[in-house]
Amino acid sequence: PPQSGVLGMHRIEQRPVAIDGKVEIRPMMYLALSYDHRIVDGKEAVTFLVRVKEALEDPERLLLDV
Structure with missing residues (x-):
């Protein structure tokens, strides 16, 4: 198949979240x-998605390759 996986990234929006019991x-x-x-096992796909999330949450680490 031409694509074994497709990653969709939506836009960043301000959303309410619960942090330490506060919104x-x-x-x-x-x-x-x-x-x-x-082609791709679910475990590896989830691991990849978690790594993308971590990289986006800490771009300094991504840029410095830490």
Whole structure:
């Protein structure tokens, strides 16, 4: 198949989230990953998605390769 996976990144929006029992407004972005289960195992796909999330949450670490 031409694509084994497609990563969708939505726009960043201010959303309410619960932090330590309080509602705070934080920037949030949805990530979506579609992949071909014949090629990519679900465990590896989730691991990849978690790494993308971590990189976006800490771009300094990504840029400094820490």
